[in-house]
Amino acid sequence: MFDPAPDAERKVNEVISNARRALPALADVAMPEEGTLTLCSTLEEAVSEAQWIQESVPERLDLKHKVMASIQAACRTDAIIGSSTSGFKPSELQEGAANPGQIMVAHPFNPVYLVPLVEVVPSQQCSPEQVATAKDILDGIGMKPLVVRKEIDAHIADRLLEAVWREGLWLINDDVATTEEIDDAIRFGFGLRWAQMGLFETYRIAGGEAGMAHFIGQFGPALAWPWTKLMDVPELTDELIQKIADQSDAQSGMYDLRQLEQIRDDNLVGIMRVQKNADWGVGAMLREHDQRLKAMSPEQAQPEISAEPLQMFSGKVLPAWIDYNGHMNEANYLRVFSDATDNFMAFVGVDDDYIQAGQSYYTVETHIRHLDDIKLGQGIEVRTQLIAQSAKKMHLFHFMYNRETGDLIATGEHMLLHVDINAGKTCPATDTVQAKLTAVFNSHADLPVPEGAGNAIGQK
Template sequence: MTQVAAILGGGVIGGGWAARFLLMGWDVRVFDPDPEAERKINEVLANARRSLPGLSDTAMPEEGRLSFHADLDEAVGPADWIQESVPERLEIKHKVFAQVQAACRKDAIIGSSTSGFKPSELQESALRPAQIVVTHPFNPVYLLPLIELVPSPVNDSATVQKAKDILTSIGCFPLHVRKEIDAHIADRFLEAVWREALWLIKDGIATTEEIDEAIRMGFGLRWAQMGLFETYRIAGGEAGMKHFIEQFGPCLSWPWTKLMDVPELTDELVDQIASQSDAQSGMHSIRELERIRDTNLVAMMRALKAQDWGAGAVLNRAQPAKPELEDSALPIVTVQRAVPLDWTDYNGHMNEARYLQAFGDATDRFMEMVGCDADYIASGGSYFTAETHIRHLDEVHAGASIRVETQVLLGQGKKMHLFHRMYEGGRLLATGEHMLIHVSLETRRASEPSDAIAAKLGEIAAAHASLPAPEGAGAAIGKR
């Protein structure tokens, strides 16, 4: 039976919740008196449909049914989960909860997206206080997994566990905040950083851009995959967390920041932090943690590199020059690079998709060499790959230096027939044969290339005609 979620408030957060539930197969019923609510939520949904499925390596559930309701009682009546995302005013939330509880099922979970109020404050004067919990998300709700699940003493363990199970089932990470506190956990960190940032701007020390660069070029990347304490555990070296605190703890009393109200680092507190850190990460040596950190950072920074964004844009600017066309009478070096950490698979060697990527990069570089570059493509012409055949001859591991040499088998009219050989040193790893057709990007049909490209491609093809025919060219699986 399809489960039902009611979303109260269709703004940025409510829209994100609607998208998360809907794309995970729930029926979603939205209540929001804003006449623009349907348009806004559908725009959020378009972004979610574009991005969320890409996080899954298997098919997503069949999307649920989305409906909009002018009557709150009608929206919440059949709901298993009710998510409140109305404005952050306690009197408004109390009024909404009173109406909701008069119409909803007694076994439904009522979660509040509040970023600041404690659950006990939300539960004041409620018909069934134990039905209400804080479930504070982070934007975009349909992508970021963290949900701060904050109960009060009146919420029984069964309700908390049910909420955890539901949140987990829709791909979230419910962080059970065991003791209610204003602003919960994550926003307290964000507020501390925000306060300090405001002082840095006010005092003329940094601009908004400089502050953002300090975060996203450095510790923001580290925090994204290891958080605060695991990062500092590594900083303490082989001696671990206790050594880090002993070394850097005294600076907390120095007037580095405007945030000077810090707890005294008593032996008891140091031991508590160190023992919790041991429980968190003690199963790994420092060298193992460093390797895990490095692998994660490489994967994240390469993702940013593909988008030419943040630290990835820095990597692109520092990219070594691509191979240049030198002697057109010989096979042309089109790729020279190391095999990155995220190109390896469960067997410990470069996976088959990355062989294709390397050969695809070689084809792209060769196209640039004959004049089919970004400017030419922007003018309306390009080459599309029509057929590919790859032979995997030997394995290669992360860190290996690979080289791809490209031979032109045909460069005439609309056709470009390339044969790539991939080497590590003198060892042949794989070959890739590709037939490409020149197309008009306007009609998406085969077309003649420009005279300049045809001449350059023809010149190289003529020079390569005297080279020996590559072993494996024209072959198919099982054919000799």
């Protein structure tokens, strides 16, 4: 890397630190060993032996010409020079170049280490072999090279983004919406659909069983209406409509409408659940709605201390919990038991305020027995027995039942230690929590030790 900015090393190391954190989460196999980043004192040193050279200087054509000339004076003649330009055509970048066919647009999108698209825009000076090599290199590092058929200002993606951006500026200028309201319209609405099906496949579904041609027939006339500030649109001739319909058939014609809808729905659920785990955007809204639903459910009422195991969870097997056999998968048995543990903690006084104050219980050991299966939509409940406790310890045994049949589905045994979160050490629970635990323990003292308690796999 060569960058004359005095703080370039700090900036790039901070970005790479983010990449180290995020990129491996995309892979289900081990990532290759990380390479070595060398910060060079001159541009010539950086490019001299490189196979691929990426130019990412500011969007000034005169500056890019100057940098390209310096690169070509020092690099291999067979090296590919890609430009990160958002708008310039490759023929403009190649003006005055010693080897113009060496230069092409390779426009990535931030964050480059996560967003795979790279718009590869060659000019007529670039050979088909060079374009194929560029595509192979990008494929090999996990990118999605999109070779643009014709040179055009701003390529493909930024032309689409620019149209939305311009309209957004007008909506703010005319006091129709704020920046947050515009972003909400995207991230809670069409942005979710675009993220997994793009523009035309989304509209293919909107056209119903008649498909894309029907959609254009329904909504095409609106292009002539003053809905936006961008009124220069192509005429919807029969030829253009047929062209779009044919391309849409080639893209999605192997699926019927119901299949496309199910693919769309599954993708949307996946995207929205990821955001739910991050408590961000539409996911934060879903979490809030979950809490409203939970508060409305009579099944979640706090139990009374009694001489029987306490009901600490009641619900149904959700679609996201199902494996390829149609049963609840192992991870979600643990999820349900974890929810029961959290509910028991709150029951004895370890609630959000308690945790925010710096104390909690940490699970140090778990043992689950899978005794029966349970399927989508079936009701489950968890009853919890406190089989041991002390000032610093809580030993729980959960029984998971099929709510309809009463059959025991699984058991979960959990050992938890009370900790000072900030110190990272065990410490006694507060007197209030200890008193509640003691009351529960005393009420459970005459219950038999549950079958399977203390067991390891294959041992009695």
